[in-house]
Amino acid sequence: xxSISLAVTGAAGNIAYALLPRLGELLQDTETTLSLRLLEVxxxxxxxxxxxxxxxxxxxxxxxxxxxxxxAEEAFFDVDYALLIGAMPxxxxxxxxxxxxxxxxxxxxxxxxxxxxxxxxxQVLVVGNPCNxxxxxxxxxxxxxxxxxxFAMSMLDQNRAYAQLASILDISINQIDNLCVWGNHSDTMFxxxxxxxxxxQPLIEQFRKKEVLLREKYLPTVASRGSEVIKMRGSSSAxxxxxxxxxxxxxxxxxxxxxxxxxxxxxxxxxxxxxPGSIVSxxxxxxASGSLSVVSGLTHNDFAQGKLDASFAEIAQEIAQVExxxxxx
Ligand code: NAX
Numbered sequence: 001x002x003s004i005s006l007a008v009t010g011a012a013g014n015i016a017y018a019l020l021p022r023l024g025e026l027l028q029d030t031e032t033t034l035s036l037r038l039l040e041v042x043x044x045x046x047x048x049x050x051x052x053x054x055x056x057x058x059x060x061x062x063x064x065x066x067x068x069x070x071x072a073e074e075a076f077f078d079v080d081y082a083l084l085i086g087a088m089p090x091x092x093x094x095x096x097x098x099x100x101x102x103x104x105x106x107x108x109x110x111x112x113x114x115x116x117x118x119x120x121x122x123q124v125l126v127v128g129n130p131c132n133x134x135x136x137x138x139x140x141x142x143x144x145x146x147x148x149x150x151f152a153m154s155m156l157d158q159n160r161a162y163a164q165l166a167s168i169l170d171i172s173i174n175q176i177d178n179l180c181v182w183g184n185h186s187d188t189m190f191x192x193x194x195x196x197x198x199x200x201q202p203l204i205e206q207f208r209k210k211e212v213l214l215r216e217k218y219l220p221t222v223a224s225r226g227s228e229v230i231k232m233r234g235s236s237s238a239x240x241x242x243x244x245x246x247x248x249x250x251x252x253x254x255x256x257x258x259x260x261x262x263x264x265x266x267x268x269x270x271x272x273x274x275x276p277g278s279i280v281s282x283x284x285x286x287x288a289s290g291s292l293s294v295v296s297g298l299t300h301n302d303f304a305q306g307k308l309d310a311s312f313a314e315i316a317q318e319i320a321q322v323e324x325x326x327x328x329x
Contacts, residue, residue, distance in 0.1 A: 003033045007079045010086025011038035012047040018242035025246050038068040039075035072113035079118050087128025101325045107134045111141025123252050126152045131185045132265050133318045135279040152265035154281035156244035157181040160225045161191035168218050175199050180283035181263040183311025187223040190307035195298050255290035274312040
């Protein structure tokens, strides 16, 4: 009988509400149980208590215990995985620098707490935006944990890319492989159709004549999908974000090379020209020993390389901005 302990922050928020009842999907067998730690800000503890009541009412046999708290050290104590969803939202009239600063405070505190009390092999996936920079901050303030264990989520962008590519080219999602997202989780990210496969063959070779459509429709549609959902729903993606967070967590827990190439933002060693030490979305894959690395040997034409460079530069610039804000915290 094994047990996984998982902390989820922002646990009374919209994404968590869609995610928590699906946590059973993370478990490989019926023997594994889950110790759940839910973190919220003090003012949302009442709402969180309601969420906990609902989880209890699901009578999930795999849930060992649920600890809910507004104390980061209590939530992160000895955890194997931390899913950092909670973040300061951008409110109307707020400058991006104010958002970065507010979140710098949150992720500095959470990185510090993880450093102090989490399991030394804890894996941390950041969803709360701006997720690449927030993951960078968490890692920066958790120097005793390995840098390779910090991630930001780009799976939602990947899932959006699969769905849009299939729809625009009138093919099935099942026919596509190796479609990955590079760079920042922002509208500069690049959903690389050049390295994608269709039925195991380079997709672009079969759709050369549609390249204008791919550049002018597919790429902007994927990049602006989050804003479009906000326009229609009145709030940001929650069900699809929860779904992508579960997809990412399954990868991190299973470490299965058979899943092939998938998108996740990891601490860069400078692969493909990104700033070393920044958190960058790349095509990644597990090897047979369960170690995750950036897929090497992919090639980019000038157009694609330009997209990558722009997104890598944006990440580096956000890091520089947040580093200067840290001195004022
Ligand atoms: P909600 O506003 O519904 O929930 C966020 C929750 O986080 C709130 O209950 C809030 O009290 C809590 N929170 C804030 N600061 C906290 C702290 N220091 N410790 C613990 N909890 C804290 O937002 P939701 O829709 O759940 O989205 C959460 C985050 O995900 C946002 O930053 C959002 O921008 C981001 N997203 C990231 C995506 C991605 O692909 N990486 C896509 C979806 C989403 O936009």
